[in-house]
Structure formats: structure tokens, C-alpha cells
Amino acid sequence: MKGFHERTFNSKHCCKTYSDSPNRTSGSVCSEPGSSDSKLYKTSLWSGFFLSAFSTFEAHGDPKGCGKKGFGTRSNGWTAAVKRVMNGGSMRRIQERVLGLYKTGISSSTSDIWHLGLCYKISQEDSSSDLAISDGLAAFVEDFSSRILLTYRKGFAAVGDSKYTSDVNWGCMLRSSQMLVAQALIVHQLGRSWRKTSHKPLNKEYIEILHLFGDSEASTLSIHNLLQAGNGYDLAAGSWVGPYAMCRTWESLVRFKREESELEDQSFPMPIYVVSGDEDGERGGAPIVCIEDASRHCFEFSKGQANWTPILLLVPLVLGLDKINPRYIPLLSATFTFPQSLGILGGRPGASTYIVGVQDEEAFYLDPHEVQPVVDIRKDNLEADTSSYHCNVVRHVPLDSVDSSLAIGFYCRDKDDFDDFCNRASKLADGSKGAPLFTVTHTRNPPRAADHYDMLSDTSRNQQDESFDIVHGNNAEGGTQEDDCDWQLL
Numbered sequence: 001m002k003g004f005h006e007r008t009f010n011s012k013h014c015c016k017t018y019s020d021s022p023n024r025t026s027g028s029v030c031s032e033p034g035s036s037d038s039k040l041y042k043t044s045l046w047s048g049f050f051l052s053a054f055s056t057f058e059a060h061g062d063p064k065g066c067g068k069k070g071f072g073t074r075s076n077g078w079t080a081a082v083k084r085v086m087n088g089g090s091m092r093r094i095q096e097r098v099l100g101l102y103k104t105g106i107s108s109s110t111s112d113i114w115h116l117g118l119c120y121k122i123s124q125e126d127s128s129s130d131l132a133i134s135d136g137l138a139a140f141v142e143d144f145s146s147r148i149l150l151t152y153r154k155g156f157a158a159v160g161d162s163k164y165t166s167d168v169n170w171g172c173m174l175r176s177s178q179m180l181v182a183q184a185l186i187v188h189q190l191g192r193s194w195r196k197t198s199h200k201p202l203n204k205e206y207i208e209i210l211h212l213f214g215d216s217e218a219s220t221l222s223i224h225n226l227l228q229a230g231n232g233y234d235l236a237a238g239s240w241v242g243p244y245a246m247c248r249t250w251e252s253l254v255r256f257k258r259e260e261s262e263l264e265d266q267s268f269p270m271p272i273y274v275v276s277g278d279e280d281g282e283r284g285g286a287p288i289v290c291i292e293d294a295s296r297h298c299f300e301f302s303k304g305q306a307n308w309t310p311i312l313l314l315v316p317l318v319l320g321l322d323k324i325n326p327r328y329i330p331l332l333s334a335t336f337t338f339p340q341s342l343g344i345l346g347g348r349p350g351a352s353t354y355i356v357g358v359q360d361e362e363a364f365y366l367d368p369h370e371v372q373p374v375v376d377i378r379k380d381n382l383e384a385d386t387s388s389y390h391c392n393v394v395r396h397v398p399l400d401s402v403d404s405s406l407a408i409g410f411y412c413r414d415k416d417d418f419d420d421f422c423n424r425a426s427k428l429a430d431g432s433k434g435a436p437l438f439t440v441t442h443t444r445n446p447p448r449a450a451d452h453y454d455m456l457s458d459t460s461r462n463q464q465d466e467s468f469d470i471v472h473g474n475n476a477e478g479g480t481q482e483d484d485c486d487w488q489l490l
Contacts (some may be wrong), residue, residue: 106137106140106141106359106394106396109122109359109360109362110122110123111359111360112359113136113140113357113358113359113364114333114336114337114357114358114359115140115143115144115336115356115357115364116143116147116183116192116336116341116342116343116356116357117192117336117337117338117339117340117341118143118192119337120136120137120139120140120143121136122136122137122359123136140357141392141394142195143195144356144357144364144391144394145196145390145391145392146194146195146196146390147179147183147186147356147366147390148179148182148183148186148209148210148213148389148390149179149366149368149388149389149390149391150175150178150179150182150213150368150389151175151367151368151369151370151371151372151388152166152167152168152169152171152172152175152368152369152370152371152372153166153167153215153371153372153373153374153375154166154168154371154372154373154374155373155374156215156216156224156374157215157216157217157224159223159224159227159237160224160227160228160237162236162237162238164237164238166371167223167237168371170237170238170239170240171223171368172240172347172351172352172353172368172369173240173241173242173243173246173345173352174223174226174227174241174246175223175352175368176345176347176352176353176354176368177226177246177247177250177345177407178213178221178223178226179354179366179368180342180343180345180354180409181221181250181312181409182209182213183342183343183356183409183411184270184312184342184409184411185209185212185268185269186206186209187342187411187413188269188270188310188411188413189205189206189208189209190203190205190206192339194206196386196390200382200383201382201383202382202383202384202386203382204382206386207377207378207379207380207381207382207384207386208379210377210384210386210389211377211378211379212267212268214375214376214377215374216376220257220267220268221253221267221268225253226249226250226253229249229250229252229253229256230245230246230248230249230252230253232252233245233248233249233252235249240350242405243316243317243345243346243352243405243406243407244316244405244407246345246407247272247274247314247316247407248274250272250274250314251272251273251274251314254268254270254271254272255271258271258301269309269310270301270309270310270311270312270411271297271298271300271301271309271311271312272297272311272312272313272314273293273294273297273311273312273313273314274314274315274316275287275288275289275313275314275315275316275438276288276316286429286435286436286437286438286439287315287316287317287437287438287439288438288439288440288441288444289313289315289422289425289438289439289440289441290441290442290443290444291418291422291440291441291442291443292442292443292444293444294311294313294418295307295308297311298311307415308414308415308418310411310412310413310414311411311412311418312342312409312410312411313409313410313411313412313421314407314408314409315407315408315409315410315437315438316405316406316407317405317406317407317408317437317438318404318405319332319404319406319437320404321404322404323400323401323404324399324400324402324403324404325404325435326400327433327435328435328437329361329399329400331428331432331436331437332344332358332399332408332437333358333361333399334428335408335410335428335437336357336358338410338421338424338425339417339420340410340411340412340417340420340421340424341409341410342408342409342410342411343355343356343357343408343409344363344402344406344407344408344409345406345407345409346363346402346403346406346407347365347397347402347403348401348402348403349403349405351369352368353365353366353367353368353369353397354366354368355402358399359396361398361399361400362396362397362398362399363396363397363398363399363402364394364395364396365395365396365397366391366395367391367395372388375388408437422440425438425439425440426439426440
């Protein structure tokens with residue numbers, strides 16, 4: 001498959017193999033004894049041993065060979081019960097607390113919190129601080145709890161030809177990506193300052209957005225439709241998917257929905273531009289935001305009626321081997337200061353979350369791993385109970401423990417907003433010491449042959465030599481970018 005890359009780790013302590021392809025279906029770690037990842041591995045071993053013991057017991061029956069009638073039924077019940085415990089939220093929460101990987105609440109730090117482009121001041125030099133800290137934290141929690149939470153659901157119609165009526169234990173990446181896209185729609189329709197309210201009737205645009213993410217084929221942005229759109233990227237009910245394949249799936253779904261409907265009846269109001277490296281990532285290296293490519297996406301989405309429309313950018317990245325290279329941590333944090341920020345799809349291997357903010361080197365996130373009954377939100381029901389779509393519990397995790405395979409999202413409302421994003425991204429790349437998250441250019445080099453669109457003026461086309469430079473070459477520490485930069489094929 002295009003861009004496929006597989007690694008095998010060998011260690012005298014623990015040796016695991018996993019696929020780090022765009023469509024990675026499994027994840028694991030290889031760590032020194034005593035590390036948090038090693039603890040996670042050991043916990044997984046005990047969980048697996050527990051289940052295996054019961055599975056063996058079920059398969060072989062009574063060790064004395066009594067073969068009593070009804071034994072198989074009882075053992076089936078035991079196995080099912082154990083699986084429910086091991087896969088349930090309670091066991092996962094126990095593991096989180098034992099391992100210390102995920103924490104709830106907000107730390108005592110007085111550093112600023114950056115949440116999807118907004119800054120919350122926790123301390124003020126000219127204040128007696130207690131009130132200032134309280135106000136800042138309260139404002140952040142209100143904002144955090146207003147973001148749309150999409151979690152595992154159970155009891156929906158079977159997905160496609162499968163028998164899956166729940167996405168428990170396999171749908172976290174789909175749910176995380178839905179949350180990021182939902183944030184883009186909230187900002188587009190209601191503005192970044194929108195906050196949820198308990199007063200009825202509810203906002204009509206808000207209810208319509210929730211309806212889009214319902215768990216049926218009738219809802220445009222459901223996991224049912226995502227899985228259908230992702231057939232070409234090996235998306236399937238019951239299997240986990242990586243960030244790159246997830247981004248491409250969203251691009252395909254939006255393109256398909258655009259083509260099947262009239263312009264004025266678009267259920268999704270913007271194109272999605274998946275940012276990749278040269279030749280769609282085949283050469284590796286930092287992804288390149290190409291201004292001409294973005295304009296082409298807008299032009300084609302508007303069916304030739306506009307050079308620019310609102311646009312959603314998705315930037316899939318691989319920033320290390322089994323963990324993020326520390327040099328990228330400050331850059332990832334800085335993306336949350338962009339007014340265009342939509343956060344990050346990231347988490348532990350095989351356990352995706354939606355990261356929405358940072359404080360120091362801690363990342364705040366929304367967790368899709370809670371199992372809830374399916375809810376049918378009709379787009380005309382302004383009295384609906386939407387409590388299951390929000391969370392007041394603030395969870396955080398160290399940025400350096402996030403899986404190195406992730407994706408960043410940005411929403412640009414218009415051309416001016418896109419230009420501001422490009423300027424910020426270029427400054428971030430300039431300060432990256434030769435290892436940027438992504439770069440910006442006006443025209444790809446060599447430029448692509450002209451196709452059916454021609455929306456840029458001759459003056460704009462002649463600006464290639466004056467466009468944003470793509471960062472290459474040596475870093476400040478004397479090595480080439482290829483010496484210690486962990487970029488891989490996307």
C-alpha cells in the first residue's frame with residue numbers, strides 16, 4: 001500500500017512488533033523496565049493472561065475431565081463476564097491511575113492555558129491572584145465543557161454488512177476525528193465564543209451539528225458513512241485505524257457528499273485539505289501547505305464560483321519512533337496559540353483521544369472511551385437532552401507520552417484568515433531549528449501542470465520566487481535534518 005512502512009524493535013527487555021503504516025491496526029511499545037510504557041505493557045500482559053486463562057478453561061473444560069453437562073454454558077458466562085470487566089471503563093480507569101499516565105483535574109500551575117486558540121490567564125502580576133486564578137480556571141472549564149464530546153455508543157443499527165452495533169474497543173479514532181470536525185463546524189456556524197447552555201429551546205445550528213454525527217447512515221458524518229468512505233484506506237468495523245488514513249477518509253467523505261448534492265444543499269460547508277509532503281508524502285519529510293493547492297480545493301468545492309471558501313486543514317504527522325521526539329513538543333504546544341487551531345488527534349497507541357489544549361507540557365483532552373447508549377438527535381428537536389455530548393471532567397496527559405503518530409487540524413474562515421495561518425506557520429517553521437512540523441509554500445517545486453482550474457492571476461503565479469521558503473538543510477546543532485529528525489513516510 002502507498003506509503004506503507006513497518007518497523008520491528010528488538011530489545012533484551014521486551015520486544016514488540018507493530019505496523020506504523022498509515023492504516024496501522026495495532027500499536028505497542030518497547031521500553032526499559034520501570035518506564036511508564038513498560039508498566040503499560042506489563043498491565044496488558046496481565047490482562048491478556050487473565051483472559052487467556054479463562055479462554056483455556058472454557059476450551060478444555062474441567063481439568064479432571066468430568067465433562068459435566070452445562071459446564072460449557074457456565075464457562076461461557078465466566079469468560080463473557082471477565083471480558084466485560086477487562087474492557088470496561090472501570091478497569092481502564094484503574095489502569096490509568098496505577099500507571100499515572102492520565103490524570104483528571106487541573107494542576108496547581110499558574111501558567112497560561114491555551115485552549116483551541118484562546119488563552120486563559122491563570123495568574124496576573126497585578127492581582128492578589130486567588131480570584132484571578134479562579135476566574136481563569138472557571139472560564140477555561142466552561143469553554144472545555146462546551147466542546148462536543150463524541151464517545152463509544154452501543155445499540156445502533158449494524159454498520160454496513162457487519163454485525164457491529166457498537167464501536168466499543170475499536171472506534172476511538174473515528175470518534176476523536178468526529179470531535180475535531182465538530183469543532184470546525186461549531187466555529188464556522190456559531191463562532192469560537194459559543195458556549196453551551198441548559199436553557200431550552202436550544203440553538204438550532206447546534207442541534208443540526210449534533211444530528212450530523214448521529215449513529216446511522218442517515219446522518220452525514222456518522223461512523224457508518226465514514227467506514228464506507230474509508231474502504232480504500234482499509235477502514236473496517238472492528239479494526240483500529242491510524243491518523244493518516246482517518247484524514248484521507250474525511251477528505252473522501254466530504255468530496256463524495258459534495259458531488260452528490262447541489263451547492264446550496266451542502267451538508268458540510270467546506271473542503272478538507274489533507275496536507276502531505278512532496279508527491280503525496282512519497283518522499284517523506286515535513287508536510288507542505290501549498291497555497292495554490294488550498295485555493296484549488298476551495299475553487300473545486302465551490303464548483304467554480306469562488307477562489308476561496310472556508311477550509312479545514314488536516315496535517316497527519318509521525319514525530320518519532322515509539323514516542324515523540326522532544327524537539328517537537330514546543331512546536332506542538334505552539335499550534336494551540338493559532339486562532340485557527342482545532343486541536344490534535346492523538347493519544348496512546350491504539351487509544352486515540354482529542355487533544356484540545358496545553359498548559360506547560362501537559363495536554364488537555366476529551367476522551368471517547370466512555371460507553372453510552374445510542375442517542376437519536378433529530379435536527380428539529382430543540383428540546384433534546386444533549387448532556388451525553390459534553391464533559392465537565394478535565395483530563396490531561398504529558399505531551400511527551402502522546403503517540404508519535406497524530407494529526408493536527410486548523411480551520412480558516414476566509415482568505416485573510418488563511419493568510420494569517422500561513423504567516424504564523426512560517427514563523428513557527430523558521431524557529432524550528434531545521435525540523436519543522438510542516439512548511440508553507442506558494443507553488444510546489446516543480447510546479448504542477450495546469451489542469452481544469454485557472455483561478456490565480458498571472459501576478460500571483462509569478463510570485464514563486466518570493467513565496468514562503470520550504471525549510472531544509474542544517475539545524476542549529478550542526479547536523480542535517482535527516483541525521484536526527486524522525487520523519488517517516490506518511
